[in-house]
Amino acid sequence: MAPDAPDQPAAPASPSLHPLDPAIRTIWSIKLGLLTLLALIGVLFYEVTHLFDDEGGWPPFVLTGIVLGLGVAISLVVPRLRYRYWRYDLRAEELYLERGIFNRVRTIVPLRRIQHLDVSQDLLEREFDLGKLIVHTAGARSSDVVLPGLRIEDAERLRDTLKHYILEDAV
Amino acid sequence: MADDATPLADEATPLADGHRLHPMTLVQRLLLSLPGLVLLLLPVLRAPNRDAWLSVAFAVTYAVVALPLIVLRYLRFRYRITPQELIIESGVLTRRQRNIPVERIQNVEIEQSLLPRLFGTAKVKIETAGSSGTEGVLEFVGLDEARRIRQILRTYQQHQAAASLPPPPSGEAHAAGKAPAAGEAAGAETDPGAGTELLSLPLRHVLLSGVFRFSLLYIALIFSGLQYLNVEPEEMVDWMTGPRLDAFVAAVGDSPYLAAAAGILLAALLSWLTGILVNLNKYHRFRLWLDAGKLHKRHGLLTVSEGTIPLRRVQALILRTNPLMERFGWFALQLQTMGLDVDQQGYQVAVPFAQKDDVLRIAGHIYPFSLPEAFRPVSRVTIRRTFVRYTLALLAVVGPLAYLWREALWGLVLLPALLYAAVLHYRYHGYAVQDGALFVRRGIIRRYLWIVPVHKFQVFYASASLFQRRLGVKSLLVDTAGAGSFAYPEIVDLPAGEADALLDDLYRRFLAHFAPPSAGPPPPPSPATQNNGSISI
Structure with a gap:
């Protein structure tokens, strides 16, 4: 009952169950992306205010990079998984x-x-x-x-x- | 208002014109406002010579603002009862009129705390089906008046039910379904004494139940109270015991560990005693009786409260105990209800404390069942999972502590105890399906046995977390109306196959219960009258 789902998984599908509309993935991605952005603003603020503290610590903008990377990964992967199940x-x-x-x-x-x-x-x-x-x-x-x-x-x-x-x- | 053209118009409508509250309300409100005044004056009272003018200023403000307000509030408050509704007018600056339709009234509770009892007055609380809290409060009316109000409201409810029953207007599909409900809600109930008595708790049992109950809550309250009044616990001990304990105090003073132990012991003792007193105050002369499909209860020492639980509204029965109580065969019975008193979080105590046989006898009046001979256990995997969970909790406490204070690592000595607790948890957790109900028991210290009748099931869940999936187990929950958010009849860590089968089995039983009379789904398109439920965007 779901030919319109491109990445139809082998996993749960009992027959006759409907998947959601695939566009929901985009919406979830955008929402998670916005959350990432929000987190990023916080982290960036922290980085900039501590830019000239030289107490060892991490090189500048590594933290930002990590948050950005994680955020993008989550925004891309989680909606797909969520949709799949x-x-x-x-x-x-x-x-x-x-x-x-x-x-x-x-x-x-x-x-x-x-x-x-x-x-x-x-x-x-x-x-x-x-x-x-x-x-x-x-x-x-x-x-x-x-x-x-x-x-x-x-x-x-x-x-x-x-x-x-x-x-x-x-x- | 509209008592025209009703079948009741020519009969006596006793409270149809506006009534004031009992005059003694004035005195009571005045007395009740005094603690507030004392609180205001506390700084001045504690240091009398300073700032005497401040005290005067407070007193004057009080006399000018608070007193007239009490009188005005009294003068402006009116209530009246028509055959259709209870109308309460109130408000000094903003006038407010609240109309409570008679047929929506679920429960009329009469409450008498200490002060009203001295004055022979009572508080009437009106609870309705739709709202979560108490809809209307009459504070205070005479006790006889309170009973009369309850009686009148019930009579009107019955009249309405009777009026709506015989001629079912052709279009109204659910009038027939509604009328018996209203009739039941209005059930002819008179004052305490009518109906069959189910339980009358002797004083001995009330005290004993307090002995078995132990809560750290009271000790916190006591200490915060003392803090507020600025009384040192040591002073209090001194004052109570005089110099008799000096040697002991000195010994304790020498060793900080001893001091801590003594402190904890003292706190526990105080808390225990307070618990007994609080329990006595709450459940003194507890009486439970059944009348016309409703449970009625009446209890309390300083505050006497009367409550009503329509049997129809009971969603689940909960047998509670703890290891000590169970050792001596004592149990308590709670009823999970919905739409009644939210103060009790959907739980009503039906039996505070009784021997197993008595509790079962009373529970049988509410929902006929017999206790399962044996409960089916969950998967043994649950021991492991529980142990890991407890260990993580312990580490979360010990870890940060050990960082500051190395000796805290001794806390890890508790690990075997946690393992034992996990085993106990496994042993006590189980379920059974019989007598048209799901039985679930759980808990080590606070032991619960839920009895959920099949026809009260709401929504069915089977879930498996990442870890549960790896271990091949699942959790199963049948949701009911009014279930608590901390304790609910979830069956945790059933083998996955068994959980799925049980879910299907329970759902089949649920369907079967409703299948014969109403024959499956209601006829889908019956256009008229059924539109009220949905809200469009």
């Missing part, structure tokens, strides 16, 4: 999710437990016509289960399908 499926009775690079999680959200639904879209996601579906349940640790990286029209369609399952008193 994200899978979801809407079934007759439940919404099924699989995700996680280091901590792999399988989640079953029974449709009858859904309390309400949100579709949200931030600035970046709007550029790519993506959105996320947020499923709220009464569960304490799962008051909001997030399904990111859906085409916005898919997210809205999912929401409209799911909202028929909302019961009056789901507790």
Whole structure:
């Protein structure tokens, strides 16, 4: 069900599970890149203010280089991995999710437990016509289960399908 | 407001016009504000001769601002009850009117702390389904008035439920599902005494339960209190014991280690005694009774509180104990509820302290089950993982300490104890599935046994961290409404295959529970009335 995923992994894919929209990788990369930039500003500030301290220490701008390198690597690799392990499926009775690079999680959200639904879209996601579906349940640790990286029209369609399952008193 | 054209309009609507609080409220608020005044005056009281004018200034400010405010607040506060809603008007500068629809009221709690009891008044707390906290507070009304308010609210709830039951308007698909709920919520409850009594805790047990409980929290409170009042602990000991302990004090003074040990011992003793007193204050004359599908409890020495737990709202039962209590067969029972009192973090104590058989008998009234004969253990790998975790925690403490003070390395002597703890953790951790519920037990010192009925399951998780994957184990969690964030019924380190199978099994049971009556998923497109749940962007 996923011919449009170029780097289809051998790893988790149970059949019939949907991957996210591939564009989500770009969004995640940009977000991580921005975080890197933020860290970089801090490090650069430190480097510049300590440029003329000569107490041994590291040669100038090595730290900046490390942070930059790590940041770029993470921004490139993590979104791909994250994308590779994200899978979801809407079934007759439940919404099924699989995700996680280091901590792999399988989640079953029974449709009858859904309390309400949100579709949200931030600035970046709007550029790519993506959105996320947020499923709220009464569960304490799962008051909001997030399904990111859906085409916005898919997210809205999912929401409209799911909202028929909302019961009056789901507790 | 609108008591026109309701079926109740011609009946007596006892509190339909605005009511003030009990006049004694004035006196109580005044008394309650005194500690604040003392706090203001504390610097002056401690050094009376200096800055006498400051004290006068404070007193004057107090008289000019605080006193009129108390009176005004009292005058401006009104409440009334119509068959539809409870209306509370309040506010001195900004007027506020709060309307609480009667059918949304979940719980009417009457609380009497020491001062109100002297004046024969009580505090009425109104909790609703939607909000997390207490929605409305009447502070204070007469005790009889409080009971009357509760009774009136319940009667109106019943009337509403009855009114909405017979003619189900054709379009409203869920009216039928809602009405019995409202009826239950309104259950005919009268004052304490009605219904079947489940537990009446004798004083002996209340004291004993305090003996078994030990919390370092109180000692921190005591010391910070003493700090604030600037009383040295030594002075206090002197004052209590006089010179009788001088020799002991001298001996202790000679050796810093002895001093530290004595300090810790004293702190522990004080904390223990305080714990017993706090426990006594909280659970004195604890009574629990069941009436019309609701649990009622009433307890307290200085503050008497009454609470109600609708059985329908109970999400899970939690049997708690610790090794010492368990040794003598003592247990406590908590109920995990939702939407009620958030002060209790979703946990309500149903039985503070009782023998196992009693706890099980009472728990059986809430959810019928029998304790599993045997629990299935998790993978032995968990011993290793727990030991590593404990060791890392120990190193995190010892490492930095040893950097400053080499002797701290002796802390590593604890390692075998940690290994033993890890083994204990493994031994006590386990699960069972029977009687339509998932049983999970865990904990070395604080021992929990969760009993989660299948039909209260919310969301199912199976997860495996990087390390868990390498060792071939998984964790499994069934989420419920109102579960705590520190203690929850997660089964950690099950063999991966077993975890997946268990997850599927539990989910199948969950589906099976709902399958027969409502026949699978609700009919998908029923356009009318079901739109309220979703929010679009």
